[in-house]
């Protein structure tokens with residue numbers, strides 16, 4: 294979704310803003326813009342471009358980009374088509390107030406009508422222009438009103454979600470920021486001489502570790518040489534919590550890989566070790582899981598009558614695996630809900646229920662709303678989140694970070710395997726606490742879990758083979774992915790990966806369901822990917838394959854090492870090492886990630902920033 298960067302200090306703002314926008318490109322956007330306030334005459338120089346940040350840079354060539362304060366934005370269109378006019382920053386009628394905004398002002402139509410009646414005219418189709426005009430109107434009508442007060446009073450009239458940074462060109466010594474349901478981080482430079490503002494910590498981490506994450510309903514004034522002033526919509530002062538945020542900067546670069554997605558696929562062996570580090574513990578001959586979140590909330594978790602997992606997209610697929618893990622190891626019934634449906638459902642939920650929210654970004658609007666609903670009904674919220682300090686991490690009663698490092702590629706890869714790894718640890722730790730898992734079983738699973746990174750390395754050695762195979766699939770307009778049991782969610786995830794980045798239509802199905810409809814689609818043009826590892830229902834999936842072969846379908850199968858049976862049926866096979874059933878998804882998904890990556894590259898597509906997609910979906 295949209296990205297915000299702001300700077301005020303003693304350095305030239307422009308390079309910081311542009312570098313920051315590049316670091317936020319992964320979020321997905323369709324236009325970009327920036328405003329620089331000149332230190333000489335207080336004039337605001339505003340530049341906008343449709344397309345990429347590089348287009349914006351080109352636009353600024355030979356133009357005045359000087360100034361030690363400025364704001365910048367990447368826009369993902371909601372209200373109004375992607376063009377220069379609708380791109381941020383937006384200005385008020387006097388041109389004095391300049392604003393960048395993430396989120397949606399839901400009551401913008403009525404506010405716009407009211408402002409129009411008072412003589413304010415509008416140049417864009419955006420909801421953001423309404424907000425900047427409302428701030429201007431407040432300054433015009435409330436005697437002596439400065440920007441910070443005007444922002445507060447204006448936001449009290451707004452319904453919706455926002456992260457904003459505003460500047461008054463007449464008083465360029467301060468930037469005013471605010472947040473509701475859309476993230477905003479403020480980095481504080483030494484002695485408060487400079488402030489860095491961004492939608493997440495990635496553009497800030499190279500300058501300072503001291504970070505404040507605004508909470509909903511908070512407004513902050515960043516003024517050179519003064520302490521950060523935070524207050525709320527009711528004008529009560531807030532003592533900001535300054536966090537020390539350590540981000541591994543290598544995670545923010547491609548490190549020689551052509552795309553973040555490929556790098557992140559190859560990151561998996563190492564980051565899964567990080568994910569397990571200090572959590573999978575060997576005491577003598579026995580293994581155990583140490584998750585402080587579980588230890589601190591044993592009663593709520595162990596006594597759960599029922600668990601509901603809420604999430605979206607890839608995180609929802611991880612949730613389907615989580616259901617199997619928790620039901621298998623803990624014998625607690627688990628439901629998995631799309632957060633977007635759950636949030637509006639008439640959910641029968643209450644005290645004694647545990648809701649597990651899974652999210653890479655920790656900022657997904659639907660998942661946040663689902664958590665709110667569950668909280669209001671008295672459920673206990675356990676977050677499984679990657680982005681440290683994110684909204685979902687903060688709104689959960691307890692939880693566990695995935696610790697796989699920032700994920701930049703829009704198509705989620707290492708977060709998925711990280712989520713499964715956490716779910717395995719969670720299920721075992723709860724199962725041991727409940728007495729539904731024997732020590733011998735815990736030993737077997739955890740010992741094998743520690744072998745998984747090495748086995749993923751083995752799968753990754755087949756990258757070249759998958760690359761060649763991918764070239765033969767670029768013709769396809771449709772794909773079917775089939776799996777059963779533990780591999781059914783992997784089939785869904787493989788299909789999602791392919792459609793996200795290659796724009797090939799793909800469906801994931803439980804293999805046996807094929808007969809109930811999708812089989813009608815099978816012909817020689819339709820590639821069918823089977824995840825057919827040696828595990829539960831293996832023989833049955835072989836029968837499903839035969840049904841495809843007899844209809845001239847083309848099969849690519851993911852099989853266990855030394856499989857002979859499938860080789861005789863499928864046109865192409867990719868082998869993965871043997872492992873125990875519940876850990877199979879951690880290996881079987883890797884070739885599917887690589888396949889989608891190579892198909893998309895072969896089609897010449899923008900793998901890291903696929904069209905129309907955003908990395909974190911912070912609006913409904």
Ligand code: AGP
Nearest residue numbers: 606607608652653654657704705
């Ligand atoms: C994954 O490849 C997708 N980009 C998308 O489905 C994603 O998983 C979904 O939007 C949920 O995001 P979250 O994990 O950050 O909540």
